[in-house]
Amino acid sequence: GAVVSQHPSWVICKSGTSVKIECRSLDFQATTMFWYRQFPKQSLMLMATSNEGSKATYEQGVEKDKFLINHASLTLSTLTVTSAHPEDSSFYICSARDGRDTWSQPQHFGDGTRLSIL
């Protein structure tokens, strides 16, 4: 159980393009989803926390107008990188926590999206 599906796995696109990444919890309801970014040989950096039906909470230094997050249902959150530029190239990973569980339960991660902006 506790499977998180993230799509697409790889994106290569031109500078200025907007890219949407989907994160779905397949067998549980995720009231909270998390979006991370990871640069090579670095640890996970939390970008934002997404709560179903409300606005996402962004970490300091993350532009909310640049990284649009929508969590419209208990099983789907999307991250849109608007007008992407080469410096946005990174590994983006989502995770979700089962809404029925306590905070002590682990986050379940999607497989990640490798974004390359040319």
Add this chain to the structure above:
Amino acid sequence: GQNIDQPTEMTATEGAIVQINCTYQTSGFNGLFWYQQHAGEAPTFLSYNVLDGLEEKGRFSSFLSRSKGYSYLLLKELQMKDSASYLCAVMDSNYQLIWGAGTKLIIKP
């Protein structure tokens, strides 16, 4: 500020035992997680400790001392597939996960 320290890289031999340490200084403590991350993949959950002591799960064990702000992940009977990064993460008083930079473990035959 909040800080989690773990070694950047460790090397061990197949079949041996390795201990990966993690020390933390956070605003509050609501548990410590260990994750494994293979290169180019997302992290997978290994263990969770909230009380002092050792939690054993097969070849992997995790230890916690809250008074010392210290944890370790113990890997026994190392296999080549254990080559990965191991991430230590602490949940603070706001239930936010604070992540360490990860320890890259290299297993040699």
